[in-house]
Amino acid sequence: MADRDCSSLKQSNMSWALESALAESVNHGSFADVELSLFSRRLAPGKVGHPRPVYANSVVLKRTSPYFHGLLEGGFVEGDVNAGLPSFPISTDEYGYESDSDLEDDGIDENDVENEHEMAQRSRDSSPSPQLEDGNRKGKEIARSHSIPAREASRRSLRRIMIKDSAFNTWQWVVVYMYTGQVVFAPLKSQGLDDRASQRAQYRSNFPYHPLPCSPKSMYRLADILGLDALKTRAFADFKAKLSKANIYTELFTKFSSRNDAVLRAGINFFEDYCMNTSALPQLQRQLEIIAVGDSIHGVPVVISLFKACLCRKKRSLPATAVSAWDNGSEENVAPIDGSLDGIFSSARAPKGAGKSGQ
Numbered sequence: 001m002a003d004r005d006c007s008s009l010k011q012s013n014m015s016w017a018l019e020s021a022l023a024e025s026v027n028h029g030s031f032a033d034v035e036l037s038l039f040s041r042r043l044a045p046g047k048v049g050h051p052r053p054v055y056a057n058s059v060v061l062k063r064t065s066p067y068f069h070g071l072l073e074g075g076f077v078e079g080d081v082n083a084g085l086p087s088f089p090i091s092t093d094e095y096g097y098e099s100d101s102d103l104e105d106d107g108i109d110e111n112d113v114e115n116e117h118e119m120a121q122r123s124r125d126s127s128p129s130p131q132l133e134d135g136n137r138k139g140k141e142i143a144r145s146h147s148i149p150a151r152e153a154s155r156r157s158l159r160r161i162m163i164k165d166s167a168f169n170t171w172q173w174v175v176v177y178m179y180t181g182q183v184v185f186a187p188l189k190s191q192g193l194d195d196r197a198s199q200r201a202q203y204r205s206n207f208p209y210h211p212l213p214c215s216p217k218s219m220y221r222l223a224d225i226l227g228l229d230a231l232k233t234r235a236f237a238d239f240k241a242k243l244s245k246a247n248i249y250t251e252l253f254t255k256f257s258s259r260n261d262a263v264l265r266a267g268i269n270f271f272e273d274y275c276m277n278t279s280a281l282p283q284l285q286r287q288l289e290i291i292a293v294g295d296s297i298h299g300v301p302v303v304i305s306l307f308k309a310c311l312c313r314k315k316r317s318l319p320a321t322a323v324s325a326w327d328n329g330s331e332e333n334v335a336p337i338d339g340s341l342d343g344i345f346s347s348a349r350a351p352k353g354a355g356k357s358g359q
Contacts, residue, residue: 017063018179024059034058034072035160036175040168042103052168055158056175064178065226071161099255101189101215102167166225170218172211177231185238186213190247216242217256220263236262243270249283252306253290258298268305276313 021031032055041050061068163171177183184203187196200212216238223232243251243266251257252267271280284306290296291303 017060018057021057021059030158031057033158034061035158036171037160037162038166038168038171039164040104042100042105048103053160054168054171054175056178058159060178061175065228067226072159100167100170100218101186102169102218166222167218169212169214170222173214173219174222174226174228174231176211177228183219183231183234184210184213185216185219185235188215188217188239188242188247188251190250191242191244217263220260221256236266239263240266240270243267245274248275249280249287252302253287253296253299255298258301264302264305267302268309271306272309272313276310 034056036054036056037051038054039048039050040052041048043049058068058072062072173183186200189196203210203213216235220232220235220239223229223235248267248270252264252271257264257267287296287299288303291299
């Protein structure tokens with residue numbers, strides 16, 4: 001019987017760690033023993049601010065991801081939360097993911113206002129509590145000798161960790177996922193800012209105590225860093241499901257795509273399946289113009305990938321004799337395919353010798 005109970009507790013690292021942390025909290029009265037301080041808002045290009053706390057249990061964190069072993073045991077711990085907030089900057093220009101969709105744009109946000117009140121209240125609470133004004137002396141002594149030390153002991157165990165390169169909203173869902181296996185993704189910004197804001201507002205109305213839905217791209221990046229492969233797979237699947245003809249070029253030419261081979265490949269595959277026709281030219285031309293003026297250098301590998309996709313598509317459509325000519329470098333004699341991007345790219349190639357000046 002005991003063996004079966006032990007086996008059920010350890011059926012997964014996550015559930016076992018959560019069970020252990022909950023059991024331990026019965027004894028010391030506090031489940032969270034780590035405060036992750038994270039930026040939540042984009043203040044200006046390259047600058048972020050508005051740090052906010054995410055509370056978590058170190059046993060669950062370390063059991064779920066090896067990333068936290070060094071983070072919690074190394075030099076990243078900033079100290080006791082009760083010491084105040086001076087060790088964490090209110091803003092930084094060294095944020096590691098400038099296109100993070102989980103950073104809100106600068107402006108007044110009710111959550112930030114609430115958080116400022118929370119921070120201020122926590123600072124006030126760290127000072128000695130006033131004595132109770134009513135009740136007998138014995139009751140006061142009991143409250144002073146039991147309640148206050150228990151609260152202070154709990155606070156002494158709450159350590160702050162400063163994380164500068166991923167957003168508050170993303171980390172909220174990472175911790176929720178570690179506890180429950182659940183995560184909720186927001187629409188991509190490329191699907192429309194109004195639609196994204198509307199869906200997030202509706203979610204907040206339905207689930208007022210849950211974090212707002214997070215970006216699948218931000219979660220993909222963070223899950224990769226943390227080694228949470230199942231979460232990374234879910235984020236990737238959600239991202240692919242939200243690609244469309246309306247947003248494929250926006251997504252293809254992001255820094256996120258240029259830095260993640262699997263994401264870029266997913267975008268190219270979507271392009272090959274649904275966008276290999278002349279109707280795609282206006283959007284593609286706009287992206288090429290942006291690259292041409294030097295405002296989107298990271299888009300160059302995307303153009304190369306698109307060009308390769310067009311060439312491969314054209315090659316697959318050729319008869320065997322034409323493929324042989326193609327492989328031998330005489331493909332200029334092969335007629336282009338009308339009305340498709342691969343045909344357009346082929347017909348746009350300059351003939352041999354066109355780039356040489358006359359002798």
